[in-house]
Amino acid sequence: MNLAVGIWLLAFLLPLRSAKISPTSPPMADFTFKKAERLKSLKVIGGLFKGGQSFGVYPLRLFWSEHPPEAEPGGAPVQFTVSVAKKNFKSAVARNRIKRKVREAWRLNKHRLYRKLEGTERQFAFLVLFVAKEDLPMAQIEKAMQTMVHLFFKKNISPAANPPGDGQPLS
RNA sequence: ACUGCGGGCUACUCCAUCGCCUUGUCCGCCACUGGCGGACGGGGAGGAACGUCCGGACAACGUAGGGCACCGCACCACCUAACGGGUGGGGCACGAGCAAUCGUGAACAGAAAGUGUCACAGAAAAUUACCGCCCCGAGCAAUCGGGGUAAGGGUGAAAACGUGCGGUAAGAGCGCACGGCGUUCCGCAGCAAUGCGGGGGGCGGAUAAACCUUGUGGGUUGAAAUGCCAUGUACACCGGCGAUGGCACUGGGGGAUUUCGGAUUUCGGAUAUUCGAUUUCGGACGUAUGUUCUCCGAAAUCCCAAAUCCCAAAUCCGAAAUCCUCCAGUGCCGGAGGGCGGCCCGCCCGAGCCGGGGGGUAGGCAGAUAGAGGCCGGUCGUGAGGUCGGUUCGAGAUAAAUGAUGGAGCCCGUCUUGCGUCGGGUUACAGAAUCCGGCUUAUUGGUCCGCAGUGCUU
């Protein structure tokens, strides 16, 4: 019953890709967002802005880096956090609203990347910056998130693309 | 009826799904009473949670004393835990009205305690006299000199109570009548502010959101307060200031020498390292296929975000005598520095204090969510509010939880007689961080009340 609803929801949200995804989708797509999946370390976030790699999919921009392999065995594959500039949105309420939307978009689409990372022990830190100057509807944010996840996989994870030897731990 | 202004109340509802924070019960795993995961339940932002402008609760520290500073408040009474808040009353200003009265507004003690300031203009900005008016003297006269005066002119934001009469050389509250202002005394009303009436004495410009005076209140710092637990480490080092001084008494320790006794081990002796960490290179030992581990040397790099946090203690057989030395306690003198919230006097504590540099840790629990609480009813009060009874409880995070999607109700608009169709909206201001009482500011839609204006009806 849960599965049926989950697939129905996916089919509604992603009419273009649903046919591609549903056959390979695991029986229990994990839509949770636990504490272990949140990026909290000030050091890592500072390092991301300083030395992390990044690319943009309007209205989002992803800063990412890979954790050293022995950092935290058994931890979450990706630690994720959102940032919205105070410069663009003066009101704290507007910033919180956007952060919640982006977090929601990640929650509903992270399973695509998790499935690709299965079997490997690699761990990443993600920071998504909201770069638009105004609030956008949920559908647009979600579509950008899907494109972003796909691009990240294509550039860095898939065997075709040689991952840059930048696995250095950030200091 | 509409519009505008001001104020009060309210802050969309239901269902389904996926998530987040917190909590109860049960189960499983790891571990050893905690963590993770799962199942089923409970709860999950505001009227302003904003601002941080006041007042409290609570907590730590302080609580010999005196003086001087500093900050707030200011008609009266009451409410309250308290307030700079609120309620009621008084006077004042403005508006409406013939008036009675009504509405609105405000930081409404003192300018007759003292000091300062009042640009420009004006004679003068607070014991002032330019023109003028009058008197006296000089002079033929124009005019000049001395004196009186403040009615008239002019300047200015503001000019020395107003009008009339008397009075005078000319004038002037100099006197009188009426009026105004503020002060004081008496009577009446009122708890009081104050009002009304009468009497005395008076006419002294503004500014206290200038200094100030009077009255009154304020201990300081704030949950990053504070208490407990856990983790971890290195009094390596440098600079500055100051004690370890003297006397007396008591107690204890150490060393040397001599003597005596006991136990254990034993062939005898020697050497190395120094703030730490990481990386690279070379070497040594053991082991080894290799990895890994230990030690040594060299080179390079790093070495705090920060504090009033921590970096500590003990240890080498016994007893007696003599000598030396050290430590602790008590009393007196000396003493860097510290405390009494900013300063001074005065009082108290006192052996370490200050700066630089380095290392470690920064996790958890309590504080912390049942309270001056909400709702309903009775009762007292004009009211703010008090009191009694019943009932009810409902966020507690810590890089920080409320979001997303769909449907229905609801609202607006188009078409339509209507049913209905289609499109749009479902919001504004805004997000708890110890809690509470106020104030200020922001604000969509609905609704109610007051005031003003316009139109229509009677």
Place this chain on the structure above:
RNA sequence: GGCUCCGUAGUACAAUGGAUAGUAUGUAGGUUUCCGGAACCUAAGAUACAGGUUCGAUCCCUGUCGGGGCUA
């Protein structure tokens, strides 16, 4: 979370409650030069916002808005 200070031309700063808010630099125009620079002349340009006290406010008071600093 708490405390505290500030807001003046585009920029950096002045101005005791008193006339038309000043200085430097920048901007614009002109003179000079073959052209540019430098120099000289001229002009425009501001008291964060709202209200109050006062005859009069950049200054004093209150409230909003914005910015900075301190505090583990």
